[in-house]
Amino acid sequence: MNILILGGGGREHGLAWAVKQNPKCDRLIVAPGNAGIAAIAECADIDIMDGASVVTFAEENAVDFVIIGPEAPLAAGVADALRNAGLLCFGPSQAAARLEVSKAFTKEICDACAAPTAAWARFTEAAPAKDYIRARGAPIVVKADGLAAGKGVIVAMDEATALAAIDEMFAGAFGAAGAEVVIEEFMAGEEASFFVLCDGETVLPIGTAQDHKRVGEGDTGPNTGGMGAYSPAPVLTDAIAQQALDQIIRPTVAELSRRGTPYQGVLYAGLMIEDGRARLVEYNVRFGDPETQVLMMRLGAQALDLMLACARGDLAGHQVHWADDHALTVVMAANGYPEGYDKGSEISGLEGLPEDSFHMTFHAGTTARKGKILAAGGRVLNITARGATLQEAQTRAYAMVDEIDWPEGFCRRDIGWRAL
Numbered sequence: 229m230n231i232l233i234l235g236g237g238g239r240e241h242g243l244a245w246a247v248k249q250n251p252k253c254d255r256l257i258v259a260p261g262n263a264g265i266a267a268i269a270e271c272a273d274i275d276i277m278d279g280a281s282v283v284t285f286a287e288e289n290a291v292d293f294v295i296i297g298p299e300a301p302l303a304a305g306v307a308d309a310l311r312n313a314g315l316l317c318f319g320p321s322q323a324a325a326r327l328e329v330s331k332a333f334t335k336e337i338c339d340a341c342a343a344p345t346a347a348w349a350r351f352t353e354a355a356p357a358k359d360y361i362r363a364r365g366a367p368i369v370v371k372a373d374g375l376a377a378g379k380g381v382i383v384a385m386d387e388a389t390a391l392a393a394i395d396e397m398f399a400g401a402f403g404a405a406g407a408e409v410v411i412e413e414f415m416a417g418e419e420a421s422f423f424v425l426c427d428g429e430t431v432l433p434i435g436t437a438q439d440h441k442r443v444g445e446g447d448t449g450p451n452t453g454g455m456g457a458y459s460p461a462p463v464l465t466d467a468i469a470q471q472a473l474d475q476i477i478r479p480t481v482a483e484l485s486r487r488g489t490p491y492q493g494v495l496y497a498g499l500m501i502e503d504g505r506a507r508l509v510e511y512n513v514r515f516g517d518p519e520t521q522v523l524m525m526r527l528g529a530q531a532l533d534l535m536l537a538c539a540r541g542d543l544a545g546h547q548v549h550w551a552d553d554h555a556l557t558v559v560m561a562a563n564g565y566p567e568g569y570d571k572g573s574e575i576s577g578l579e580g581l582p583e584d585s586f587h588m589t590f591h592a593g594t595t596a597r598k599g600k601i602l603a604a605g606g607r608v609l610n611i612t613a614r615g616a617t618l619q620e621a622q623t624r625a626y627a628m629v630d631e632i633d634w635p636e637g638f639c640r641r642d643i644g645w646r647a648l
């Protein structure tokens with residue numbers, strides 16, 4: 229079959245790599261793709277935010293299946309446009325994507341199905357929001373309701389920081405995303421990510437992961453999109469995973485069905501684990517980046533069968549076949565990230581790196597020019613390895629990192645430390 233993947237980051241390279249290994253895949257097109265993806269798929273230049281353009285492209289190219297990577301096209305209703313045109317598509321509708329698009333919506337759903345999460349309140353004006361913060365005290369968490377590229381959350385350890393965050397949000401620091409603010413109880417504990425596929429009814433867990441959000445070693449410094457990840461997440465034990473499924477994920481999926489907006493796609497639950505119990509931090513309606521790279525390394529070609537079953541609504545009866553293994557990915561980023569950084573520096577040493585079921589270099593922000601690979605973004609490469617133990621995966625990944633010659637880039641040297 230002919231498959232189109234929307235997106236152009238490390239996540240989409242991970243998805244493309246897994247899909248390509250499945251003999252069902254004939255032609256693979258990724259839009260827009262990147263330099264790494266171009267080595268295994270055709271890259272197409274279409275406006276992935278515009279449902280009509282994607283439909284036209286898919287029809288003209290006899291595409292049988294579309295996989296939507298990032299949240300933005302999902303939030304824009306591209307999955308709806310494809311399904312309305314009779315095309316098979318992996319990813320939730322615009323209505324179901326509200327689980328990521330609106331934090332207040334997710335909290336309402338949690339309340340409606342009694343899913344454990346932080347206590348919360350919503351505000352559209354500063355004065356009552358500040359009264360609430362003063363009454364509750366710090367630590368407390370202030371969130372812009374809408375999509376803010378991961379920057380709309382302020383975990384305030386003191387009251388003054390929380391009050392300042394309110395002023396900032398209502399002054400428009402996050403644009404329309406901050407017109408409504410959610411204030412939450414601070415949850416202590418260890419975070420982990422739980423990924424499930426859902427076809428509207430059936431829920432199938434496909435793995436757990438932990439990422440390192442801070443730029444600096446020891447998990448210090450500013451937040452980023454993620455500096456590395458590993459799977460599985462030891463903190464998410466089988467018992468806690470079962471509790472999260474029973475109390476959080478299945479009730480959420482049932483509540484969305486009950487409302488007439490069933491969830492189809494991958495559901496990524498960010499969980500806070502404390503005292504042997506998980507509470508929901510947030511939902512994302514797409515695969516994580518860089519968590520997908522470690523998940524795909526472990527799932528391989530079956531990922532396509534599972535995503536197809538999801539899109540066709542026949543996930544029941546499908547199983548994930550696990551190797552008892554571990555995967556770890558190290559993000560290489562441009563110097564300066566997550567603040568300002570330069571583009572265009574040359575990366576050498578990639579040609580000699582092993583590429584097999586234990587080693588893979590996924591590209592995020594790269595372009596190819598005159599046979600050279602150039603940095604074209606903040607997060608640039610995801611050096612990924614699998615092993616019988618997490619330690620082995622980590623050793624393999626850093627051995628690859630050490631072969632790369634890129635003075636204008638950096639990585640953390642401690643990915644996986646919490647689990648090791």
Ligand code: AMP
Binds near residue numbers: 369383412415419
């Ligand atoms: P979110 O965008 O909702 O995932 O928030 C970003 C990050 O803020 C999360 O990954 C957590 O590390 C942190 N966070 C969000 N909500 C809470 C909370 N209620 N308590 C503690 N930390 C939180």
Ligand code: GLY
Binds near residue numbers: 439454512517518
């Ligand atoms: N790595 C975090 C995310 O994809 O949201």
